[in-house]
Amino acid sequence: MRTPEQIAQECEDITLDTRFEKVRAWRERTGGKACGHLPIYVPREIIEAAGMLPVGVAGGGDQVEIIRGDAYFQSYICQIPRSVIEMGLNERLDCLDGMIFPATCDVIRNLSGMWKILFPDRYVAYLDLPHNHEPEIGGKFYAHELRRIAKGLGERTGVEPTDERLLEALARHDDNRTLVEELYDLRAERPHAVPTSELYVVLRAGFQLPVEEHNAVLAEYIEAAKRSDRQPLDQARVVVVGTFCEQPPLGLLKTLERAGCYIVDDDLLVAARFLRGRVLEGQNGGSPWDLLARAWFDRGLNVPSRYVPGEKKGEWLVRMCRERHAEGVIFCAPSFCDPALLEQPMLQNALDAAGIAHTNLRYAENTAQFGAIHEQSGTFADSIKLWSQT
Amino acid sequence: MSDEARDIPKEPSMLRQKELVGGYFDRLSRAREDGKKVVYTFVPGNLTELLAAFDVIPVLPEINALQSGIRKKSGAYVLEAEKLGHSEDVCTYVKSDIGMLRTGVGPTGQPIPEPDLLLLSYTGCYTFMKWFELLKEQFPRAEIAMLHIPYQGDGEITEDMKKYVSDQMRNEVIPKLEKLTGTKYDEDKLRSHLELSAKAEDDLVWVWESAKNHPSPIDGYFGGVFYIGPIFTAFRGTQAGVDYYRLLRDEVEQRVATKEGPITPVGQLNEQRYRIVVEGPPNWTSFRDFWSMFAAEGAVCVASTYTRVGGLYDQGFRHDPTRPLETLGEYCMGCYTNLELPLRSKLIAKYVKEYDADGFICHSVKSCNSFSAGQLLILRDVERQTGVPGGFVESDLVDPRYFSPANIKNRLESYFQMLEQKRAGGARAREARP
Ligand code: SF4
Ligand code: SF4
Numbered sequence: 044m045r046t047p048e049q050i051a052q053e054c055e056d057i058t059l060d061t062r063f064e065k066v067r068a069w070r071e072r073t074g075g076k077a078c079g080h081l082p083i084y085v086p087r088e089i090i091e092a093a094g095m096l097p098v099g100v101a102g103g104g105d106q107v108e109i110i111r112g113d114a115y116f117q118s119y120i121c122q123i124p125r126s127v128i129e130m131g132l133n134e135r136l137d138c139l140d141g142m143i144f145p146a147t148c149d150v151i152r153n154l155s156g157m158w159k160i161l162f163p164d165r166y167v168a169y170l171d172l173p174h175n176h177e178p179e180i181g182g183k184f185y186a187h188e189l190r191r192i193a194k195g196l197g198e199r200t201g202v203e204p205t206d207e208r209l210l211e212a213l214a215r216h217d218d219n220r221t222l223v224e225e226l227y228d229l230r231a232e233r234p235h236a237v238p239t240s241e242l243y244v245v246l247r248a249g250f251q252l253p254v255e256e257h258n259a260v261l262a263e264y265i266e267a268a269k270r271s272d273r274q275p276l277d278q279a280r281v282v283v284v285g286t287f288c289e290q291p292p293l294g295l296l297k298t299l300e301r302a303g304c305y306i307v308d309d310d311l312l313v314a315a316r317f318l319r320g321r322v323l324e325g326q327n328g329g330s331p332w333d334l335l336a337r338a339w340f341d342r343g344l345n346v347p348s349r350y351v352p353g354e355k356k357g358e359w360l361v362r363m364c365r366e367r368h369a370e371g372v373i374f375c376a377p378s379f380c381d382p383a384l385l386e387q388p389m390l391q392n393a394l395d396a397a398g399i400a401h402t403n404l405r406y407a408e409n410t411a412q413f414g415a416i417h418e419q420s421g422t423f424a425d426s427i428k429l430w431s432q433t
Numbered sequence: 434m435s436d437e438a439r440d441i442p443k444e445p446s447m448l449r450q451k452e453l454v455g456g457y458f459d460r461l462s463r464a465r466e467d468g469k470k471v472v473y474t475f476v477p478g479n480l481t482e483l484l485a486a487f488d489v490i491p492v493l494p495e496i497n498a499l500q501s502g503i504r505k506k507s508g509a510y511v512l513e514a515e516k517l518g519h520s521e522d523v524c525t526y527v528k529s530d531i532g533m534l535r536t537g538v539g540p541t542g543q544p545i546p547e548p549d550l551l552l553l554s555y556t557g558c559y560t561f562m563k564w565f566e567l568l569k570e571q572f573p574r575a576e577i578a579m580l581h582i583p584y585q586g587d588g589e590i591t592e593d594m595k596k597y598v599s600d601q602m603r604n605e606v607i608p609k610l611e612k613l614t615g616t617k618y619d620e621d622k623l624r625s626h627l628e629l630s631a632k633a634e635d636d637l638v639w640v641w642e643s644a645k646n647h648p649s650p651i652d653g654y655f656g657g658v659f660y661i662g663p664i665f666t667a668f669r670g671t672q673a674g675v676d677y678y679r680l681l682r683d684e685v686e687q688r689v690a691t692k693e694g695p696i697t698p699v700g701q702l703n704e705q706r707y708r709i710v711v712e713g714p715p716n717w718t719s720f721r722d723f724w725s726m727f728a729a730e731g732a733v734c735v736a737s738t739y740t741r742v743g744g745l746y747d748q749g750f751r752h753d754p755t756r757p758l759e760t761l762g763e764y765c766m767g768c769y770t771n772l773e774l775p776l777r778s779k780l781i782a783k784y785v786k787e788y789d790a791d792g793f794i795c796h797s798v799k800s801c802n803s804f805s806a807g808q809l810l811i812l813r814d815v816e817r818q819t820g821v822p823g824g825f826v827e828s829d830l831v832d833p834r835y836f837s838p839a840n841i842k843n844r845l846e847s848y849f850q851m852l853e854q855k856r857a858g859g860a861r862a863r864e865a866r867p
Binding site for chain 2: 114115116117119120124144146147148149150152153154155156157159160161168169170171173174175177179180181183184187188347348350352356378379380381382384385386387388389391392
């Protein structure tokens with residue numbers, strides 16, 4: 044029986060492997076094809092329905108040295124597209140037969156066109172995520188988008204993305220969603236037992252593993268964490284937001300924890316848990332494509348790229364803080380990230396109105412120095428604890 | 434305080450354009466007294482004709498930001514927004530608008546009424562959505578309508594995309610306008626506005642294409658932004674718009690006949706050394722200086738992509754009164770920034786060839802990821818397609834802190850020198866040929 048540390052270490056190795064060796068091994072073993080997807084959200088089920096392995100491409104972090112990528116982007120553009128281009132040009136992504144770029148922001152959007160110019164022989168799709176929430180309008184449009192892309196992938200594999208195949212994929216991913224939610228609940232309940240630096244790599248390993256394997260890893264980790272005798276510390280309970288696309292380096296998450304914060308919810312790696320609950324639950328019949336499309340509206344996480352009509356900005360964040368008993372929020376956004384940074388003042392207003400403390404950090408995926416972040420988050424954690432005692 | 438627009442010598446059409454814009458801001462300031470409803474919406478993919486059919490007045494926040502920039506007010510507005518918690522890293526159009534709204538008056542110093550309806554036409558730029566949400570926070574009483582325009586990710590407008598957009602117009606936008614104004618949607622009225630649009634569009638395309646002449650009678654970038662003003666804003670689909678483009682066309686026709694160039698900040702540019710295509714929006718706070726850097730070198734801009742953000746009329750699109758809602762949808766989806774990158778790159782290459790350009794320059798603005806992300810690859814790709822070398826300069830739209838005159842001037846001078854050397858090399862090679 045492995046310890047949580049052992050499982051997390053294996054997942055960390057996968058997370059830090061920017062040559063995607065797990066994916067390469069899977070391809071060799073099965074003779075199958077793989078398709079990458081950029082943040083923030085692509086329903087991985089459609090890739091599986093078309094017979095491919097979905098692979099999350101979340102940037103090169105601090106493992107990829109940027110040599111050519113900088114020549115493609117001005118200094119005022121965030122880091123993730125540089126490392127993705129770098130990985131593309133130095134063949135780390137040659138194990139991917141296709142790439143899907145979702146409608147996250149104009150950088151990811153334009154990256155889809157760059158990919159077409161740079162890699163003309165690969166399958167490239169732009170997935171337009173709808174902002175009209177009417178089932179008969181936005182729902183239909185989106186379901187069509189999903190079918191279109193699945194068909195395009197299916198042409199590469201020779202697998203027809205049938206309703207049955209999609210239903211099977213949805214069932215596997217429903218299990219994944221349940222396990223991920225269980226992991227998040229466990230962390231909120233016992234943050235000392237599930238450090239975020241571990242939760243993160245356990246989640247991110249799923250970007251390279253087939254979903255059944257990832258489900259097994261999640262279940263094993265949850266059991267191991269429950270059994271662990273890690274003792275609670277007097278740390279501040281915080282929510283971290285702004286990390287939905289370009290990922291903070293692992294060192295940053297460890298720094299926040301060392302500085303006295305228990306992260307009890309976050310928007311890290313949202314592609315891995317974008318839909319809440321089980322999509323197939325209570326559903327009998329109907330098109331699984333429509334079901335998946337509906338889920339975008341009814342079950343989607345609150346992220347800046349998703350328009351929610353009638354939403355009072357930041358209500359969800361206040362709710363999240365209350366449900367998770369969080370004492371403060373750390374806005375942790377990548378530099379030059381328009382979605383995160385334009386959203387932030389609206390979220391801050393909501394927190395101010397609710398009397399919830401917040402602070403504001405900036406990072407890039409290859410940030411290497413954490414001294415200032417340690418100091419700032421430590422001061423924030425101390426002030427929260429002080430405040431709660433008075 | 435200097436005003437970038439006032440300092441630029443005017444052609445008669447520019448004076449007329451100024452009158453039109455002035456008249457528009459007057460009307461806007463009187464909207465409440467006149468009992469008119471006010472709709473805030475964005476420029477790319479705007480539904481001007483539909484709004485006119487409901488007799489409401491559009492407010493275009495980007496135009497306010499641009500006008501604030503050209504009047505040198507935006508710097509203070511941007512700082513004000515940053516004080517309110519907006520990041521230094523984000524689009525300065527948004528911050529200029531947020532800062533301006535705090536003052537309660539528009540760029541001309543006249544009051545701007547609050548919106549009765551916020552109509553987000555989400556076209557070609559993600560930031561519009563956040564901007565719109567910020568406006569929602571600012572004006573919680575306004576009605577809301579969202580029109581999501583899908584992106585041409587595969588370089589085409591499919592039937593599904595068309596249906597998605599026209600369904601939204603029928604079920605979301607029109608009912609909201611009906612409710613707002615208490616009037617029924619009148620398709621014939623919309624058709625009549627669309628007819629006027631198409632007329633003005635014909636003349637505008639003629640004007641754009643006049644730059645194929647040697648010398649070019651227009652500057653298709655710096656001068657071009659004056660030319661597009663009316664059609665991109667409240668005057669598309671109006672008789673005033675048609676008259677303006679007729680006047681402009683007559684003026685340009687005369688210059689073609691007399692082989693004269695456009696009026697620029699350094700005088701009339703008849704001796705044109707370099708014909709340049711420009712990609713990216715201009716800088717507004719130092720508009721005159723920026724233009725002078727081109728004109729002083731004898732560079733005339735023969736075509737630009739910025740002047741196509743409000744519609745690719747020269748690629749054949751016209752508003753079609755026989756298909757009123759469908760044509761509006763196609764218009765929205767066809768705007769330049771709604772095109773996938775390979776299409777953008779092909780279009781620039783096409784302009785370089787068709788306008789017989791010596792070079793092309795990307796003006797990359799910090800604010801605008803929609804334009805700027807990927808521009809360095811566009812630069813190489815256009816060079817590959819045309820064999821013409823590209824130049825690259827960086828600044829911003831309305832944040833004066835990012836316009837570094839010495840740096841930009843240096844870069845432009847080096848670029849023009851390089852074109853000169855290339856030209857001399859080509860001439861020598863031709864002479865040396867047996
Ligand atoms: S980090 Fe932000 S700006 Fe950069 S690609 Fe992601 S969402 Fe877009
Ligand atoms: S990002 Fe560009 S297109 Fe979007 S609002 Fe800003 S300037 Fe306009």
